Structure formats: structure tokens, C-alpha cells
Amino acid sequence: MTKIFIIRHAEAEGNLYRRVHGWYNSLITDNGYRQIAALRGRFAKEHIDAVYSSDLFRTMTTAKAIYPSHGLELHTTPALREIGVGVWEDVPWGALERHDAMRLILFNHASPNFQVEGGETFAQVQARMKGAVLDIAARHPSQTVALFSHGSAIRCLQGIIRGMGPGEMDSLGHSDNTGVTCLEVEGDEIRILYENDNSHLPEEISTLARQKWWKAREGSMADANLWFRPLDLEREEKLYLDARHEAWVDIHGSGIPFDGQGFLEDAKTCWKTDKDKALSVAMQRGEVAGLLQLDLERHADQGVGYIPFVYMTPQHRKKGLGVQLLGQAVSIYRPLGRTRLLLRCAPDNEIAQRFYKKYGFVKVGEAQGARVPLDLLEKYIGYQPKD
The missing domain is CATH 3.40.50.1240 (Phosphoglycerate mutase-like)
Known part of the structure; x- marks a missing residue:
């Protein structure tokens, strides 16, 4: 036996x-x-x-x-x-x-x-x-x-x-x-x-x-699963700008000017590189739940997948959904041979800092030439196991 x-x-x-x-x-x-x-x-x-x-x-x-x-x-x-x-x-x-x-x-x-x-x-x-x-x-x-x-x-x-x-x-x-x-x-x-x-x-x-999916399956809202669609910047410019503005004011307040045009030009540069992958709308069933922006060219020669913008709508925050946007970024960048994710986060944005730390990001430096102080946070997504 x-x-x-x-x-x-x-x-x-x-x-x-x-x-x-x-x-x-x-x-x-x-x-x-x-x-x-x-x-x-x-x-x-x-x-x-x-x-x-x-x-x-x-x-x-x-x-x-x-x-x-x-x-x-x-x-x-x-x-x-x-x-x-x-x-x-x-x-x-x-x-x-x-x-x-x-x-x-x-x-x-x-x-x-x-x-x-x-x-x-x-x-x-x-x-x-x-x-x-x-x-x-x-x-x-x-x-x-x-x-x-x-x-x-x-x-x-x-x-x-x-x-x-x-x-x-x-x-x-x-x-x-x-x-x-x-x-x-x-x-x-x-x-x-x-x-x-x-x-x-x-x-x-x-x-x-x-998790509760194993207790209640189809038709249940117990575990919300997001799906993603490309953001069409020609038709949905307002959606992008409104999200950028809300995120800016939420983090920095209204005392620091919001450069909407600058953010929009940056988004257009990313979008023109790959209109299917660079800008994504996270959807919860029929509702917009968030946005994800990827710059597929920046730092590509270093094996880095750069993420300029991760956003959840106010009504979808604090529900454990944001990690699925990181999963979408991994899904796009890993087949391109990227072994690290890189993003910027304000040091005084305590909620976001805790979120990224929870999911494996570590501070690797500080952004130079940014409008406001920003930490550079990085997460390894390659196949090297931990000891």
C-alpha cells in the first residue's frame, strides 16, 4: 500500500x-x-x-x-x-x-x-x-x-x-x-x-x-470580477480627463494646479503605440470601475513595464478590486518579456502606498522633474522564486 x-x-x-x-x-x-x-x-x-x-x-x-x-x-x-x-x-x-x-x-x-x-x-x-x-x-x-x-x-x-x-x-x-x-x-x-x-x-x-465565490457562484456579487475593454481616447477623452482630475484633487487637493492638457498628451502618446492595450477601462458588469494606463515603450529596453496611471472610481474603492488592474498590467507586460512593473506614487498618499506595498511593490527611488514629489515603486514579475 x-x-x-x-x-x-x-x-x-x-x-x-x-x-x-x-x-x-x-x-x-x-x-x-x-x-x-x-x-x-x-x-x-x-x-x-x-x-x-x-x-x-x-x-x-x-x-x-x-x-x-x-x-x-x-x-x-x-x-x-x-x-x-x-x-x-x-x-x-x-x-x-x-x-x-x-x-x-x-x-x-x-x-x-x-x-x-x-x-x-x-x-x-x-x-x-x-x-x-x-x-x-x-x-x-x-x-x-x-x-x-x-x-x-x-x-x-x-x-x-x-x-x-x-x-x-x-x-x-x-x-x-x-x-x-x-x-x-x-x-x-x-x-x-x-x-x-x-x-x-x-x-x-x-x-x-x-473569498466567497466557492459559497455562492453565478449571479452572486460576493466576489466582484472585473473585465477590461480598450479606452477609445477619441470618443472618451472626457472619461479619461475626469478620472485624472478626480485623482489629482483627491491626492493633492485643489491648491496645486491640475495640468489636464499635459496628462492628455501623455495619454495620447501611449494610446497611439497600441490602441488595444495602452489604455483600458476596468468594468464591473456594465459600470466603469477604473482606468489603467500603460506606457509600452518607456523603459522597455530595461525589461520594465511602466504604469503611468492606475485609477478606481470612488464608488469602487476599498472593495478589494484594485489588484485586478495590476493583474491586467501583468497580463499585458509579461508576454512582452518585462520582468518588473514600475509606477510612481505620492509619498503622502498613504492609502495607495499601503496598497502597493501589500501587493509586492517596493520603493526604488524618487521621480525626477515631476510636478509634485513622487516615489518610484517597483514589483518583480519574473519567474525567480523566493527562497
């Missing part, structure tokens, strides 16, 4: 930015690294003979909670990957709610009829995951093995062990990030000892503790 711990990866960008990440190679969040530390403590005295993970960054990084301290090597296999979602990869959940709602409902219910172009079916994932577990168990008879995989993939495995096919898994729970499921495997038989155990996580670092 082989004992297997199958562990979901730590919190990753898809969980934070509210984007669909199946085979997309996303990073672990700062909170995810805290979860990995807690997982390391849980398994410190547990005997483990071998460690496997999917070949994606988020699982390989989470596996560092076990294999280095146990003196083991990491074996990777695509058989433990998340469900592949083809053309949905790295799309905001809000965009699917807006533009592909019927297939999203099929996905949420693990329907046998779900599939998108270039993606997998739930039946394929069930067969793949069961096959991977049986194959690994056969290589390690009478041993204990840790496997690192993904949320939907683990749920598919739990379902097929119970004899549930696609469309029958609604009653199954959802695993927290770094949640642990324990299996016993003998021959072709798999038995669940326990599942989705996150007892090693303090509530303050649990991902599911602060």
Missing part, C-alpha cells in the same frame, strides 16, 4: 487577480509564500519518500515546502497539471461572465458538455489524474509520496475516486491553497483518508477565508 498526500499549490496570481489560470504559468503571491512556510511546518516531521509536482511554476515552488528539507529531488510531470482551458487562459473571470456566460456555468458545474477551444474536458482530467496517481503509486510501493497539483484537477480526482463523473461533483468541497488530501493506494484501488485539510493555515493567510 502507498500513502499519498496530494496538495494544492499555494495562492497564485490567478487566485489574486481573478483570472483563469489552467496551464498558464502564474507566480506565487506574497501570501502564498506565507502559506508555503506554514505547509513546511506541517510536514517537518512527516516521513516522505518522494515528491512529485506538475511542471508549472506554482506547484514546483509550493513543493519546496517538502523536498529540500527532506533531502529529496523533485520529479515533475504534466500529468498533474490543472485543467487546460485553451483560449480561456489568462482571461479575467469577469470577461467570461460578460462574454461567455453559458460556458462559464458549464465550467462551474464541471459539466460533461464543457470544453473550450484548445482545452480539456473534465472527463479527460479525471482520467489523467487517476492515471497519474496509480502510476506514481506503482513506482513507490509501501512508501509515502507527496504530490503537488491544482484545485480543479484535485477535485476531479476526488470525484472519480468516489465514482462521480463530470456533472456529478457539485457536492464536493473546494480545497484551500495548500490544502492537503490524503490517499491510500493499493493496486488499482484508491481510498480517501481525508481531504482539503487546511488546518496548518491561520485564518489570516487562508485564501478561502477571504
Whole structure:
């Protein structure tokens, strides 16, 4: 008999930015690294003979909670990957709610009829995951093995062990990030000892503790998902200027003159570079929730993705939505080979400073020649894992 711990990866960008990440190679969040530390403590005295993970960054990084301290090597296999979602990869959940709602409902219910172009079916994932577990168990008879995989993939495995096919898994729970499921495997038989155990996580670092989507799905406002559309500066100049003016007055007051024309010219320069990506409107369903401006050329030779303007409308602030604008910036800049995000923030804008610090930005300098004092804040978005 082989004992297997199958562990979901730590919190990753898809969980934070509210984007669909199946085979997309996303990073672990700062909170995810805290979860990995807690997982390391849980398994410190547990005997483990071998460690496997999917070949994606988020699982390989989470596996560092076990294999280095146990003196083991990491074996990777695509058989433990998340469900592949083809053309949905790295799309905001809000965009699917807006533009592909019927297939999203099929996905949420693990329907046998779900599939998108270039993606997998739930039946394929069930067969793949069961096959991977049986194959690994056969290589390690009478041993204990840790496997690192993904949320939907683990749920598919739990379902097929119970004899549930696609469309029958609604009653199954959802695993927290770094949640642990324990299996016993003998021959072709798999038995669940326990599942989705996150007892090693303090509530303050649990991902599911602060999200409600897993309790209330379609039609719920519990977790607001944004979608993005290009801002047409020829038709929506007023929208841009009003946002810039409101942000200026909110931060600096009315005593310092607002240079609307200067901001507008800067926006036009960015917009003409790429009208689909440089200026984006963040939408919550049918409402404008914010704006994102990217300068795709500035600092490009240094591998930097520069962000001149991040804005949330007053009614959408303090709701945890702003991080999704950062996710949009990452989604655009990473395929261009940028490894860092750079932006400017007033040192006395305490709310924004706390926000950017929370999501991994650090001060790297001060802006020269700006109208007002501004800190330069930077965030690394490359694939170098933390120790």
C-alpha cells in the first residue's frame, strides 16, 4: 500500500487577480509564500519518500515546502497539471461572465458538455489524474509520496475516486491553497483518508477565508470580477480627463494646479503605440470601475513595464478590486518579456502606498522633474522564486 498526500499549490496570481489560470504559468503571491512556510511546518516531521509536482511554476515552488528539507529531488510531470482551458487562459473571470456566460456555468458545474477551444474536458482530467496517481503509486510501493497539483484537477480526482463523473461533483468541497488530501493506494484501488485539510493555515493567510465565490457562484456579487475593454481616447477623452482630475484633487487637493492638457498628451502618446492595450477601462458588469494606463515603450529596453496611471472610481474603492488592474498590467507586460512593473506614487498618499506595498511593490527611488514629489515603486514579475 502507498500513502499519498496530494496538495494544492499555494495562492497564485490567478487566485489574486481573478483570472483563469489552467496551464498558464502564474507566480506565487506574497501570501502564498506565507502559506508555503506554514505547509513546511506541517510536514517537518512527516516521513516522505518522494515528491512529485506538475511542471508549472506554482506547484514546483509550493513543493519546496517538502523536498529540500527532506533531502529529496523533485520529479515533475504534466500529468498533474490543472485543467487546460485553451483560449480561456489568462482571461479575467469577469470577461467570461460578460462574454461567455453559458460556458462559464458549464465550467462551474464541471459539466460533461464543457470544453473550450484548445482545452480539456473534465472527463479527460479525471482520467489523467487517476492515471497519474496509480502510476506514481506503482513506482513507490509501501512508501509515502507527496504530490503537488491544482484545485480543479484535485477535485476531479476526488470525484472519480468516489465514482462521480463530470456533472456529478457539485457536492464536493473546494480545497484551500495548500490544502492537503490524503490517499491510500493499493493496486488499482484508491481510498480517501481525508481531504482539503487546511488546518496548518491561520485564518489570516487562508485564501478561502477571504473569498466567497466557492459559497455562492453565478449571479452572486460576493466576489466582484472585473473585465477590461480598450479606452477609445477619441470618443472618451472626457472619461479619461475626469478620472485624472478626480485623482489629482483627491491626492493633492485643489491648491496645486491640475495640468489636464499635459496628462492628455501623455495619454495620447501611449494610446497611439497600441490602441488595444495602452489604455483600458476596468468594468464591473456594465459600470466603469477604473482606468489603467500603460506606457509600452518607456523603459522597455530595461525589461520594465511602466504604469503611468492606475485609477478606481470612488464608488469602487476599498472593495478589494484594485489588484485586478495590476493583474491586467501583468497580463499585458509579461508576454512582452518585462520582468518588473514600475509606477510612481505620492509619498503622502498613504492609502495607495499601503496598497502597493501589500501587493509586492517596493520603493526604488524618487521621480525626477515631476510636478509634485513622487516615489518610484517597483514589483518583480519574473519567474525567480523566493527562497
